[in-house]
Amino acid sequence: MRPDFGAIAHVRYRAFLSYSHNDAHWARWLLRRLESYRVPGRLVGTHGRAGAIPAKLGAVFRDRDELPTAGDLSSTIREALSESDALIVICSPAAARSQWVDAEVRAFMAQERTDRIFCFIVEGDPAVDNCFPPATIEDGRIPLAADAxxxxxxxxxxxxxxxxxxxxxxxxxxxxxxAQRRHRRLAIVTAAALAGMTVTSGLAITAHVARNDAQRRQGQAEDLLGFMLGDLRKKLTTVGRLDLMRTVDDKATTYFAELDPRDLNDRALEEQARSLTGIGQVRMEENRYAEAMRAFQQAYARTTALAARDPSNGQRLFDRAQAEYWIGNVAWQQNKFDEAERWLERYRASAEQLASMDRNNFDWQKEVAYAHQNLAILADARGDHEGAERAMKRGLELFRGWVKQRPNDTQLRAEESTIVSWLGTNAETQKRYDDSETWFTTLLGNLDTLRKQEPDNANWRKEWIDAQLLLAQTRFKRGDLAGASVASEAANHEADALVKHDPTNRVWLSQQGIARFWRAQLTGLGQPRQAMPIAQEAERMLASIVAAEPTNKRVVKWLNDTRVLQTQLSKPSVATR
Known part of the structure; x- marks a missing residue:
């Protein structure tokens, strides 16, 4: 059910997040905080100036693309702006210079909802170097701003x-x-710590207490876990004491392991499953796979119990399917491929069951395609490239059917294109260059359609450049040098246009550097002297990105390839040709 966002009946998003690509890390952080924020219970159901207050803020729209031509917004962006209750502008000197951010602010202001624009300052001093987009301060306007x-x-x-x-x-x-919520939870945590977690131990012995007492202590446990795995984790992360958080997680998982899901009410099971999933994800990030596996297995036990209590509840089946996916993922990371395959096949079976429950719930339908993709990527990791291809094609078949039904859904076509790109790379790995060229040509056709549907969407232009580079590579490998040169020059031309629009966009700069590599590579086959300055230009482009992003493996790889190419071009036997 869509949350009540107040007076605007057609609202789809709680907020639209507008930002410069230079502040993307802030946008990701703020998106996570907003979508996971739980409104204090005593405020839920009351009325604020914006209408009824929900338990959670709801969905937030974060655009991931940059504006390709001055002042133009795609239909997708305009629609999202019109369906958003509020506009959040991440303010910084980069945002103040961004035509993209300013255009989004102006489009939102055109709806006469200036009072629903909120600024979030992350960098720059408003009194010294302006950090506000021009539209927010025109006509002496003073924006509502929170200073982070x-x-x-x-x-x-x-x-x-x-x-x-x-x-x-x-x-x-x-x-x-x-503060009341934190103090209440902190009091529970402190008491539990002083008593050696006696409250936690007592909660595990439900067979010897009265029903009301058990429910009371379940409530305490829920508050305890909510604090430990929510607010406390954030605080400890801020002060760099994640070692303490690991102890909290260990205590929580030990406590959960002592409980029988059959003795817990639905709310307790849901809270525990959510907490355990969070613990598992943290353990995954730390590469502590054994602990992650235990957390996800306990989450699976709880989601399975919930699904059994209400088999017709699709959301519970969905939650169980996610637990199955995570268990398979951990096994995969541990190189236990057989176990990973069993759990990912369970995930696929749950996804198929979920899809059959509600044919009108398109998100559930797509879970089936995602399940096929997971099994395909697993098979590929095991070296079974043919099996991977078969599984991925099953997912592709579903997406192609959906695209025919929804030809104007650009996101669907984009997901289809991702599968096509993967299949092209898979065929190239098997040295089936004719097949890989066919896939990459199909990919370009899809992207041409997307560019026609949304001519102002910079992401489709970026993906189109990547597709041309893939096509150039596979043609080069099959010996079609003329065809490779055509694809390479198309990529160079488009990359130059994007970088001219925004010389600071490192994604576009990296594409430009890779395109220059292919120009140098192909030129060097017949004109090595002319190729050397092109290769040196490619090196400068890629090296500047590696200096700013030393962990960018893709760019590091192409930088190394460019330096190898220069070494080859400098050999006397080559250079004198």
Whole structure:
């Protein structure tokens, strides 16, 4: 069910997040915080200036593309803006210079909802170097702003100020509710720690207590876990004491292991499953796969119990399917491919069951395609390239059917294109260059359609360049040098156009550098002297990106290839030709 966003009946998103690509890390952080934020219980159901206050903020739209031509917004962006209750502008000197951000602000202002624009300052001093997009300060306008800089409100206080504005409640009231919630949970944690986690142990012995007492302590446990795995984790991360968080997680998983899911009510099971999944994901990030596996297995036990209690509840089946996926993923990371395959096949079976429950729920239908893709990628990792291809083609068949039904759904066509690209790379790995060329040509056709549907969407232009580079590579490998040169020059021309529009966009700069590599490579086959300055240009482009992003493996790889090419071109036997 879509949450009540207040007075605007057609709202789809709680907020639209507008930002410069230079602030993408802030956008990702803020998106996660907003979509995971739980409104204090005593405020839920009351009315703020923006309408009824929900338990959660709901979905936030974050555009991942940059504006390719001055002032133009795609139909997708305009639609998302019109369906958003509020506009959040991440403010910085880069945002102030961004035509893209300014265009989004102006489009939102055109809907006469200026009071629903909220600025979130992450860099720059408003009094010294302007960090506000021009549209937000025109005509002497003073924007509503939360200052996340350390010398301002700080991240946490700024975030709460932003939430208060979105909900239409006073900042002090929200802070008070947050403080009450933290203090209540902290008191529970402190008491538990002092007693050697006696509350936790007592909760495990449900057979010897009265029903009301068990329910009371379940409630305590839920608050305890909510604090430990939510607010406390954030605080410890901030001060760099994740070692303490690991201890908390260990205590929580030990406690969960002592409980029998059959003795717990639905709410407790749901909270525990969610907490265990979070613990498992953290363990995955730390490469502690054994601990991650235990957490996900316990999450699976709880989601399985919930699904058994209400077999017609699709959401519970969905949650169980996600647990099956995570268990398969951990086994995969441990190189236990047979076990991974069993769990990913369970995930596929659950996805197929889920899809059959509601044919109108398109998100559930797509789970089946994702399940096929997971099994395909696993098979590829095991060296079974043919089996991987068969599994991926089953997913492709589903997407092609959906694209025919929804020809104007650009996201669907983009997902289909991703599969086509993978199949082209898979065929190239098997040295079936004719097949890989066919796949990459199909990919370019899809991207041509996307560019016609959304001519202002920079992402389709970026993907089109990548497709041309893939086509150039596979043609080069099959010996079609003329065809490779055509694809290479097409990529160079488009990359130059994008970089001219925004010389600071490192993604586009990397594409330009790779395109120059292929120009040098192909030129060097007949004119090595002319090829050397092109290769040197490619090296400068790629080296500048590696200096800024030393962990970017893709660019590092192409930089190394460019230097190898220069070595080859400098050999006397080659250079004198």
């Amino acid at each position: 800089r350390p010398e301002g409100d700080g991240k946490d206080r700024a975030f709460l100020k932003l939430v208060a504005g979105i909900l239409g409640v006073g900042y002090d009231a929200l802070v008070q509710r947050e």
